[in-house]
Structures are given as structure tokens and as C-alpha cells.
Amino acid sequence: RARLQGRAGLRFYTADIDARAHEQLVLEADLRRALERRELRLHYQPQLDLQTGAVVAVEALLRWQCPRRGLVAPMEFIPLLEETGLIGPVGDWVLAEACRQASAWHDAGLPPLVIAVNLSPLQLEDGDLAQRLQRHLEQARLQPERLELEITETTLMRHGAGTLAMLESINRLGVQLALDDFGTGYSSLGYLTRFPLHTVKIDRSFVSQLPRHEYSVEVVRAIAGLAHGLGLTLVAEGVEQPGQVELLRELGCHRLQGFLFARPLPAEALSAWIAARN
Ligand code: C2E
Ligand code: MG
């Protein structure tokens, strides 16, 4: 009887895997068409200067407006984009679109903003990335200093021979580099000095524990000390409560990003939000 159950269990299990494998295939086929069908969107989340409260930067965050699935979050399809190599063309579209939008906001009279764009590790392995970046900046007529590329510790950890050289080329263009989700990976302090970084983003998992969780307070204090010592701009992501702002102010954080201020918004809604604040 146990054996029979076991076999039945196995049958359900394989049926389940079949269904999931099938769903993956359908997802992949849909994703392949998403770019040409113009179903990809960027939403933008503001970063505020902690001293002045002004919006000084905006992070571009990818969304997929799928006709069948609705608005799909990046965690649900970026891994597949990376597996299939589609992250190449999609990542390039994200860069071009973010530069175009930043330039359009500038033309519309918004105060100068830095546009932050997330970069997949695979994009850094593309030897043409720096040239492509330069082309996007020129086409959008955007100053390189207005573009900030966010990379994660994992990207640096697994970096191939070309990664450091590529980061240096990007740095020479005048484009800024930010280390995203800091504190979650291996947090090798060496990364902060070995790579040409401008900005460090403290991960939400620490920020969300402020101001009461002592361990997180000390982690953030240490990161802030490092950032100050190395002359890096410090950004806190995932700020949801006023109490977090007060502690981050004490610790000398420069910019704040989080639902307390705004969720990621479509471009139009973001510029309306900025206009309403000023
Ligand atoms: P990330 O770069 O760390 O982006 C911040 C994420 O935290 C965003 O999720 C944002 O909506 C969320 N967030 C911001 N403030 C708060 C808050 O106060 N509370 C909470 N609970 N969440 C907050 P999102 O948009 O779902 O993006 C998830 C991740 O997907 C990003 O994490 C990034 O790693 C990746 N991603 C997004 N867009 C792109 C892209 O264009 N290219 C690549 N390669 N990765 C991207
Ligand atoms: Mg990011």
C-alpha cells in the first residue's frame, strides 16, 4: 500500500513538474515577444536628499505589462531573461529608455535628477557595454554624471576578468556606479575599495529593522562609517517609517528611498508627484 501510494505520489509529482516545465516554456515564449510587442515598462521610484527633502535621484524598475498575466514584477521574469540571454536586448532597452526619460524630464523643466538603472551581471560581461552606454547618453543628450548604474555584490563576487576593466571604462565615461543591496551578500570590504564605486545602497532588510533592532542599527552604523571614510554616497532603500528617517539622519545617510515617500510609479505619475511636492 505504501508502495502504491509512493507510485501515485511520483505520478502526481511528475505531472506537477510537467505542468511547471510547460508553464516555463510558455513564459519564455511570451517573454521573447514582450520586447517587440512593447509590453515592457519602467516605473520610477524617487530618492530624496535627507537634508533638503528634494528629489535628487530616481531608480528605474522594470515591469512587464503582460496581456494575460497583468503587471508582472521583475523577480518573476528577470531570472528567465538571464537564463535565456534575453537580458542582453532587454537590459539595453532599459538603459536607452531610462536615459530618454531622464532627458525628457530635464527638458520638461524638472530639477536635475540622477537616473539609477539596475544592471545584470551578464550585461557587464558584454564587451560593448561602455560603447553602448556612450551611444545611449549621446542619443538622449544626457550628461554621464546623471546616470548611475546599480550592481550587486554577487556581480562583483562572481566577476570575470573583464568586469573590473569594464567598470573602469564605465567610470571613465563619467557614469556613476552604485553597489546595490549592500550587506546581504558577502559584503567584502575589499569591494568598496577595489571597484570604482560612487554610491552604496544599504539593503532594505537592515533598514526595515531600524530603529529598534540593535544588530541592524550597528550594521548600518558600520556601513555608514565606511561610506563616509571612503567618500561614498550612502543611500538607504526600503524606508517605510519616520523613525527610520531619524536614525538614518543621525548616522549621516545621504539619500532615502522607500514606500514612506513613494512607490515606484509610471513616468507621468512620478513627475506629477514631484511637481506636487515642490
Ligand atoms: P532593487 O534594485 O533592490 O530595487 C528595490 C526594490 O525594492 C524594488 O522592487 C522596489 O519596489 C522595492 N522597494 C522600494 N522601497 C520599498 C519599501 O519601502 N518597502 C518594500 N517592501 N519594498 C520597497 P522591484 O521593483 O520589485 O524590483 C525588485 C528587483 O528586481 C530589484 O531590486 C532589482 O534587483 C531587480 N530589477 C528591477 N528592475 C531591473 C532591471 O531593469 N534590470 C535588472 N537587471 N534588474 C532589475
Ligand atoms: Mg536597485
Ligand code: MG
Ligand atoms: Mg536594492
Ligand code: MG
Ligand atoms: Mg533590494
